[in-house]
Amino acid sequence: MSDCLFCKIAAGEIPSSKVYEDELCCAFYDIAPQAPTHFLVIPKVHIGSVFEVGPENSGTVAHIFEVIAKLAKEQGLESYRVVSNIGEQAGQSVFHLHFHVLSGRDLTWPPG
Numbered sequence: 458m459s460d461c462l463f464c465k466i467a468a469g470e471i472p473s474s475k476v477y478e479d480e481l482c483c484a485f486y487d488i489a490p491q492a493p494t495h496f497l498v499i500p501k502v503h504i505g506s507v508f509e510v511g512p513e514n515s516g517t518v519a520h521i522f523e524v525i526a527k528l529a530k531e532q533g534l535e536s537y538r539v540v541s542n543i544g545e546q547a548g549q550s551v552f553h554l555h556f557h558v559l560s561g562r563d564l565t566w567p568p569g
């Protein structure tokens with residue numbers, strides 16, 4: 458999608474601190490970290506949110522979770538949270554599917 462921030466980050470048109478990249482997804486550090494470790498994992502194709510996940514793209518989402526597990530192991534994360542906000546009331550501000558990976562501090566539950 459031409460006017461999407463995360464499509465531009467995935468394409469390298471907007472700089473980011475990339476942690477990982479392959480043909481289906483990329484991971485980069487959040488610009489406003491909410492924990493000592495806070496990176497985002499996104500599909501390279503535009504998917505608006507979990508609302509738009511279906512048979513045509515669920516393989517990419519499964520792949521993203523494999524990447525999250527691999528990166529967490531590589532970074533030595535012993536405990537972490539994976540979050541995807543869906544819709545404005547849940548806190549979504551960028552409407553390209555992304556999974557937050559947060560670690561390195563006590564995380565409250567239930568979330569605020």
Ligand code: 5GP
Pocket residue numbers: 462473474485486487488489490541542548549550551552
């Ligand atoms: P959401 O609020 O949609 O769940 O998450 C969007 C996340 O993207 C936020 O945590 C925000 O800090 C991050 N973000 C917004 N703009 C940029 C940017 O230009 N670069 C990076 N690396 N992160 C961004």
Ligand code: ZN
Pocket residue numbers: 458461462463464465502503504552553
């Ligand atoms: Zn996009």
